Amino acid sequence: MIRTLDDLDAEGAALGVRVDINSPIDGDGLDDDARLRAHVETIAELCRRGARVALLAHQGRPGGEEFTDLRAHADRLDELLGFPVAYSDSTFTADARERIAGLEPGSAVLLENTRFYSEEYMSFDPEAAAETYLVERLAPALDAYVNDAFATSHRRQPSIVGFPELLDPYAGRVMERELDVLGNIAESPEPRVYVLGGAKVDDSIEVARSVLERGLADSVLTAGIVGNAFLLADGVSLGAASAGVVNERSHDAVKNAGDLLDDFSHRIYMPRDVAVERGDERCEFDLDELPSNSPAMDIGVRTVAAYAEILDDAGTAILNGPAGVFEDDRFETGTLEMYSSATRADTSIVGGGDTASALRKLDLLEGFDHVSTGGGAALRMLTGDTLAGVEALHR
Numbered sequence: 013m014i015r016t017l018d019d020l021d022a023e024g025a026a027l028g029v030r031v032d033i034n035s036p037i038d039g040d041g042l043d044d045d046a047r048l049r050a051h052v053e054t055i056a057e058l059c060r061r062g063a064r065v066a067l068l069a070h071q072g073r074p075g076g077e078e079f080t081d082l083r084a085h086a087d088r089l090d091e092l093l094g095f096p097v098a099y100s101d102s103t104f105t106a107d108a109r110e111r112i113a114g115l116e117p118g119s120a121v122l123l124e125n126t127r128f129y130s131e132e133y134m135s136f137d138p139e140a141a142a143e144t145y146l147v148e149r150l151a152p153a154l155d156a157y158v159n160d161a162f163a164t165s166h167r168r169q170p171s172i173v174g175f176p177e178l179l180d181p182y183a184g185r186v187m188e189r190e191l192d193v194l195g196n197i198a199e200s201p202e203p204r205v206y207v208l209g210g211a212k213v214d215d216s217i218e219v220a221r222s223v224l225e226r227g228l229a230d231s232v233l234t235a236g237i238v239g240n241a242f243l244l245a246d247g248v249s250l251g252a253a254s255a256g257v258v259n260e261r262s263h264d265a266v267k268n269a270g271d272l273l274d275d276f277s278h279r280i281y282m283p284r285d286v287a288v289e290r291g292d293e294r295c296e297f298d299l300d301e302l303p304s305n306s307p308a309m310d311i312g313v314r315t316v317a318a319y320a321e322i323l324d325d326a327g328t329a330i331l332n333g334p335a336g337v338f339e340d341d342r343f344e345t346g347t348l349e350m351y352s353s354a355t356r357a358d359t360s361i362v363g364g365g366d367t368a369s370a371l372r373k374l375d376l377l378e379g380f381d382h383v384s385t386g387g388g389a390a391l392r393m394l395t396g397d398t399l400a401g402v403e404a405l406h407r
């Protein structure tokens with residue numbers, strides 16, 4: 013059983029609240045604040061109830077371009093919440109602990125990027141995570157722990173699995189909502205249509221196998237690099253450029269897609285035409301007009317029409333990954349049209365950070381019943397896997 017904020021006596025309590033505000037970075041600022049907006053409900057509720065909130069979060073990966081401190085995140089949270097969110101440039105030092113001790117009821121401090129500390133980027137069992145410096149030194153300053161970071165909860169990192177070993181754990185509102193939706197797909201209306209696009213080919217093939225074998229999916233529509241992998245597996249000569257893009261993402265994808273087609277070809281749909289770059293233009297080719305020297309960058313309008321027919325009749329549409337290189341206006345058509353069709357399903361669920369960014373760019377977000385904050389985490393839930401951070405919340 014997982015306790016929620018409804019079960020928490022928040023008044024005056026010092027709470028360690030793990031959020032996922034990992035965001036695209038543009039220069040020294042945030043390029044997108046969707047994840048910060050998602051956590052406003054939890055943070056505002058806890059402050060309104062008189063809690064003393066210590067926010068824990070990561071940004072980027074060590075060595076990555078988006079690996080920054082959280083000062084800009086604290087400033088944006090100020091604006092979104094309408095009250096000051098203090099910022100500490102340390103996470104578990106004596107200074108950080110003093111900052112927490114000095115919090116007034118109803119106030120919050122954002123502690124520094126947890127991944128500035130090497131242990132946070134390692135994986136641990138919960139017991140070992142509880143013995144890391146981050147958890148051992150911070151837990152004594154806290155009365156309870158709240159995990160609202162669904163999008164990071166597939167990671168076995170100390171800030172996700174360590175604190176529940178020492179403190180009573182609770183699910184924040186984002187976590188609660190994600191689990192309600194993604195944890196109960198089997199109860200959603202049928203027929204269920206999964207749309208798997210984007211670039212995470214191995215993850216998507218794993219999701220497809222899982223939902224087909226468990227009888228969760230009536231149809232799996234493929235697009236993006238995932239769709240290209242299935243076309244190659246089906247013997248379509250896309251061209252060396254497209255094959256190179258697939259193999260660069262995964263050396264096993266074409267074989268694994270072929271195995272899946274052997275088992276479930278009647279339920280798996282692949283693109284019927286693709287769009288490639290011709291100079292500055294978008295040019296579409298039916299499969300029998302290929303190979304092309306240029307990589308397939310989007311699905312074509314015939315595919316869009318075929319997928320729309322299936323999605324129009326869907327009880328539930330579950331989507332992860334854009335249909336094409338939506339960042340280039342010439343290749344956003346597939347994502348725009350396919351995702352628009354999906355909003356006509358009785359229930360529509362989207363997973364994936366880049367997917368959500370695409371929908372925000374295309375002004376399609378409002379049309380969906382649930383837009384997950386998670387990418388990899390949402391995919392793992394859809395494969396029926398448990399998430400380490402969710403398991404750690406059980407009492």
Ligand SMILES: Nc1ncnc2c1ncn2[C@@H]1O[C@H](COP(=O)(O)OP(=O)(O)OP(=O)(O)O)[C@@H](O)[C@H]1O
Pocket residue numbers: 209210211212235236237240257308309310332333334335336337338339363364365366367368386387388
């Ligand atoms: N045909 C294609 N060729 C090359 N790249 C593609 C193609 N189709 C989609 N993409 C790329 O896939 C990327 C998004 O795929 P990804 O699987 O990461 O989506 P996501 O799961 O929503 O994101 P995340 O989970 O990483 O937040 C986009 O950057 C897009 O440009």
Ligand SMILES: O=C(O)[C@H](O)COP(=O)(O)O
Pocket residue numbers: 032034072073163164167365386387388389
């Ligand atoms: O953006 C995400 O998917 C989450 O914040 C997890 O980030 P990670 O993949 O760097 O652990």
